[in-house]
Amino acid sequence: xxxxxxxxxxxxxxxxxxxxxxxxxxxxxxxxxxxxxxxxxxxxxxxxxxxxxxxxxxxxxxxxxxxxxxxxxxxxxxxxxxxxxxxxxxxxxxxxxxxxxxxxxxxxxxxxxxxxxxxxxxxxxxxxxxxxxxxxxxxxxxxxxxxxxxxxxxxxxxxxxxxxxxxxxxx
Numbered sequence: 001x002x003x004x005x006x007x008x009x010x011x012x013x014x015x016x017x018x019x020x021x022x023x024x025x026x027x028x029x030x031x032x033x034x035x036x037x038x039x040x041x042x043x044x045x046x047x048x049x050x051x052x053x054x055x056x057x058x059x060x061x062x063x064x065x066x067x068x069x070x071x072x073x074x075x076x077x078x079x080x081x082x083x084x085x086x087x088x089x090x091x092x093x094x095x096x097x098x099x100x101x102x103x104x105x106x107x108x109x110x111x112x113x114x115x116x117x118x119x120x121x122x123x124x125x126x127x128x129x130x131x132x133x134x135x136x137x138x139x140x141x142x143x144x145x146x147x148x149x150x151x152x153x154x155x156x157x158x159x160x161x162x163x164x165x166x167x168x169x170x171x
Contacts (some may be wrong), residue, residue: 041089045141053133061133066095067118068134071111073099080149086144109155128161136163 050061069088073096076084081101085093106114109124116127139147139162151159159166 022167025151038092042091045089045137046091048137048140049134052137053129054125055133064130065092065134068115068131069095070099071118071131072135073094074102075105075111075154076150077101077153080146080153083146084142084150088138089141105155107155112161125129131161132163135161137160149169 010138028056046058046062046065049055049065050058053061053064055061069072069092073081076096081096085097088096112124112128112131115131116124119127119130120128147162147164151162151164
């Protein structure tokens, strides 16, 4: 026996590359175009709320917008809810659509109080400002007809929150 061992070498035959034709391209349809979709539309909404509410930062306006839209989302139902989601930017539509419909409609004052409970340090007066800052910009996005239909679903008093005169008869 020799003191030097030679390692064994295994040779592998050269690999053959089989050329297979590419599989047919499957076309996946693009998602439906959202008329007010994308980040730009969300940014425009938040900027409109920032201007309406005179908020100093975009993040404050965005936080208020999300809170108010989530509160509203539970109160708008049926075709109006679908139409509202279609008219809003995608991000806002998701916030509205994610809400479970409420079992009891809140009066406008109760609605404002519910928003105040969601905002740290808010009072009914500051929450009313926040609600109005968001809801008053919606008619520009959704159109007056949809706002009228939404208001028809809600108890009296909401019109003022949307920046409209409340012309409903007193009960």
